[in-house]
Amino acid sequence: MITNDVKIVKHETIKKKMKEARRIMKGIDEKDSPFIATTLAVNADRIWSLDKDFLKQRKVRVITTKELYDNIIVK
Helix, strand or coil, X not given: CHXXXXXXXXXXXXXXXXXXXXXHHCCCCHHHHHHHHHHHHCXXXXXXXXXXXXXHXXXXXXXXXXXXXXXXXXX
């Protein structure tokens, strides 16, 4: 079910959002910037992660596995 909506995003597309993503993750965990950049590049409304560092930023909504299960899969 989840793999039906998987998109492959070109590196060039992600690269265009890296500067903004690094700014968002500065002082948190800049190694996570590519995930934020990808989310921004595809205009996704959230990112699925258990990495608590993502919760420290306010630009991209974060959804946990429990929330995913409870709100998307179970419905």
